[in-house]
Amino acid sequence: MHIVVPVKLVPDLVEELVIDASGCALDPDTLRLQLNEFDGHAIEQAILLKERGGGQVTVIAPDLEGVDDVLYTAAAKGADRLIKLCDHFGQAVNNHAMARAVAEVIKPLQPDLVLTGVQSHSDLDGSIGPLLAGYLAMPYVGYIAGVTLSDGRATVRKEYPGGLVAELEVTLPAVLGIQAADQPPRYVAFSRIRQAMKSATIEEQTVAALDTSGGPAVARMYKPEVAARATMLDGKPDEVADQLVALFRELGVL
Amino acid sequence: MATATVPPSSATFSKSFYASLHEIPGGEKVRTCLQCGTCNGVCPFGYLMDYPPGKMIAALRAQRFERVTEAETVWMCVSCYACSQVCPVRIPLTAGLMTRAKEELLLAGNIPSELQIALENTQRYGNPLGESPRKRADWAKGVKPRVPIMSEERRPVEVLWFVGDYGSYHPRVQPVSRALANVFNALRIDFGILGAEEVSDGDSQRLAGERGLFEMLAAKNGRAFSQYEFKEIVTGDPHAYNAFKNEYPRLGIAYPVRHYTEFLAERLDALKPLLKHEVNARVTYHDPCYLGRANGVFEAPRQLLSAIPGIELVEMPHNRTTSLCCGGGGGGMWIDGFQWEKAHTRLSEWRVREAMKVGADILAVACPYEAPRFEDATKTVPGAARLIVRDIAELLAEAMGD
Numbered sequence: 001m002h003i004v005v006p007v008k009l010v011p012d013l014v015e016e017l018v019i020d021a022s023g024c025a026l027d028p029d030t031l032r033l034q035l036n037e038f039d040g041h042a043i044e045q046a047i048l049l050k051e052r053g054g055g056q057v058t059v060i061a062p063d064l065e066g067v068d069d070v071l072y073t074a075a076a077k078g079a080d081r082l083i084k085l086c087d088h089f090g091q092a093v094n095n096h097a098m099a100r101a102v103a104e105v106i107k108p109l110q111p112d113l114v115l116t117g118v119q120s121h122s123d124l125d126g127s128i129g130p131l132l133a134g135y136l137a138m139p140y141v142g143y144i145a146g147v148t149l150s151d152g153r154a155t156v157r158k159e160y161p162g163g164l165v166a167e168l169e170v171t172l173p174a175v176l177g178i179q180a181a182d183q184p185p186r187y188v189a190f191s192r193i194r195q196a197m198k199s200a201t202i203e204e205q206t207v208a209a210l211d212t213s214g215g216p217a218v219a220r221m222y223k224p225e226v227a228a229r230a231t232m233l234d235g236k237p238d239e240v241a242d243q244l245v246a247l248f249r250e251l252g253v254l
Numbered sequence: 255m256a257t258a259t260v261p262p263s264s265a266t267f268s269k270s271f272y273a274s275l276h277e278i279p280g281g282e283k284v285r286t287c288l289q290c291g292t293c294n295g296v297c298p299f300g301y302l303m304d305y306p307p308g309k310m311i312a313a314l315r316a317q318r319f320e321r322v323t324e325a326e327t328v329w330m331c332v333s334c335y336a337c338s339q340v341c342p343v344r345i346p347l348t349a350g351l352m353t354r355a356k357e358e359l360l361l362a363g364n365i366p367s368e369l370q371i372a373l374e375n376t377q378r379y380g381n382p383l384g385e386s387p388r389k390r391a392d393w394a395k396g397v398k399p400r401v402p403i404m405s406e407e408r409r410p411v412e413v414l415w416f417v418g419d420y421g422s423y424h425p426r427v428q429p430v431s432r433a434l435a436n437v438f439n440a441l442r443i444d445f446g447i448l449g450a451e452e453v454s455d456g457d458s459q460r461l462a463g464e465r466g467l468f469e470m471l472a473a474k475n476g477r478a479f480s481q482y483e484f485k486e487i488v489t490g491d492p493h494a495y496n497a498f499k500n501e502y503p504r505l506g507i508a509y510p511v512r513h514y515t516e517f518l519a520e521r522l523d524a525l526k527p528l529l530k531h532e533v534n535a536r537v538t539y540h541d542p543c544y545l546g547r548a549n550g551v552f553e554a555p556r557q558l559l560s561a562i563p564g565i566e567l568v569e570m571p572h573n574r575t576t577s578l579c580c581g582g583g584g585g586g587m588w589i590d591g592f593q594w595e596k597a598h599t600r601l602s603e604w605r606v607r608e609a610m611k612v613g614a615d616i617l618a619v620a621c622p623y624e625a626p627r628f629e630d631a632t633k634t635v636p637g638a639a640r641l642i643v644r645d646i647a648e649l650l651a652e653a654m655g656d
Contacts (some may be wrong), residue, residue: 014386015386187373189464192466
């Protein structure tokens with residue numbers, strides 16, 4: 001069983017987001033990146049499957065700030081092979097381009113299963129999983145919280161809105177969009193990450209020029225603008241409550 | 255919570271763990287344990303731990319240590335030093351046994367998810383609160399004269415003030431940092447802070463079993479210290495104080511360090527004339543574990559409080575070496591939910607009830623974990639809403655008319 005997990009690095013929202021001079025993108029100099037949270041679950045799911053049934057886990061990430069830490073941490077958790085995609089991964093890589101590039105790297109690996117995070121907050125052109133499945137000509141199921149493998153098939157639990165869950169069977173190889181791993185991503189002691197930095201190898205693979213067609217063109221990027229409609233109520237809590245009730249009556253809510 | 259990995263064979267694991275205790279200063283004393291059980295009794299959560307210290311040593315001797323690492327109640331240890339304090343043969347129970355046990359639990363993946371978040375935050379941001387490292391000095395905005403940041407000053411200072419995680423980021427503790435800055439300014443202390451170059455001292459992470467993370471943080475702080483000239487480090491955080499005094503030197507990072515209460519108590523003559531405004535209140539002082547029991551600083555905080563006009567200082571039954579833990583040490587700060595699930599009580603509530611019993615108007619503290627913890631407890635202990643929780647630095651600033 002060879003499981004491949006391509007991951008995305010996304011802006012860390014703990015830091016202030018700054019829009020660059022062009023007004024169409026985030027300023028790369030102030031940006032700090034981190035592993036997409038759902039991709040963290042995809043890595044965990046892959047390692048859980050390996051621990052249960054054996055196999056190999058390969059994690060693929062683009063060469064961006066912080067990528068080595070992300071890959072070594074994955075190794076410390078149990079990933080076997082680490083691949084860093086080099087060149088062209090500066091600014092403005094959309095998911096279409098990313099999926100095409102990653103698909104070319106994945107094909108020769110001949111995986112049985114490809115796990116991706118179901119979404120990321122930087123997805124402007126759809127999530128990457130279905131695009132990747134298209135380029136790999138594999139079936140795709142997304143919003144997965146639970147995977148079991150047997151005889152070339154995966155039984156997956158797909159979450160629907162409203163608390164519904166469906167159990168589906170997929171023929172492998174397949175691409176799954178992971179919503180949540182069977183268990184929350186594990187903690188790995190810092191000493192283990194340091195060990196991985198010494199013992200694990202990151203393979204660098206150069207990808208061909210990126211084809212960004214199919215994605216959206218950003219006309220303007222801006223922070224939410226404050227609307228002038230809000231009314232601030234001042235006074236003691238009782239007075240404010242009275243004013244609120246009067247307002248609700250006026251608006252016909254009460 | 256992740257599943258624990260299969261523990262190594264029982265006898266081998268017990269033996270290797272036992273041997274590892276001997277590498278800790280004083281660790282060989284574990285052999286002299288009398289099984290008197292005093293540690294189990296004094297432990298604030300001993301009554302619900304599967305393996306309080308004495309019982310843990312018994313399990314070790316019986317070569318059944320794997321059972322200890324399967325018991326998640328080890329995480330109830332708040333590293334308060336109460337057990338180490340009472341041990342008749344002075345076994346390093348807190349720094350040695352309990353901390354090493356937590357290291358094993360952590361390596362086995364048996365850790366509360368809340369703790370995992372704090373440790374991952376520390377790995378990524380250099381602070382357990384998960385705040386932006388770039389904003390570490392934001393608390394100082396508006397303080398006048400402004401708080402000097404070493405990387406901007408580029409000059410030697412007398413005092414390098416290590417502000418710490420909670421002093422830098424926690425909304426209840428930031429005002430304490432501003433109060434202390436005002437006190438330093440009023441005394442014309444020549445000081446500077448590291449700002450964004452400062453990272454967590456790492457001591458509570460170490461006591462929560464994350465030795466590797468602690469060493470990484472110590473190396474980062476050590477690099478920052480080495481870039482600047484100063485005579486001593488002063489900190490408001492007893493956990494940082496403990497790290498710099500007792501742990502960093504073993505990693506080759508040795509600087510003189512004092513808690514701000516020690517530093518100010520030495521300047522009482524200069525300080526007293528500035529304390530013009532009366533604080534008319536009955537005040538009781540809570541000894542922080544890592545200032546008091548672990549490091550023997552008991553009088554300096556009391557001297558400062560006694561110097562404030564109007565204050566009547568009263569003692570709680572548990573004071574000095576028998577002080578009660580606020581529940582925040584050894585990682586306790588980050589596992590409130592876990593502690594509540596196991597104990598259905600909070601150690602901070604116990605302390606607040608005691609402060610109420612001695613008729614205190616103000617519970618004075620000297621550790622950044624305490625103001626938020628005790629203030630929360632005043633909201634849950636019936637009748638405690640009138641108890642005011644103040645850091646000594648805040649009371650000094652108030653007496654200066656701040």
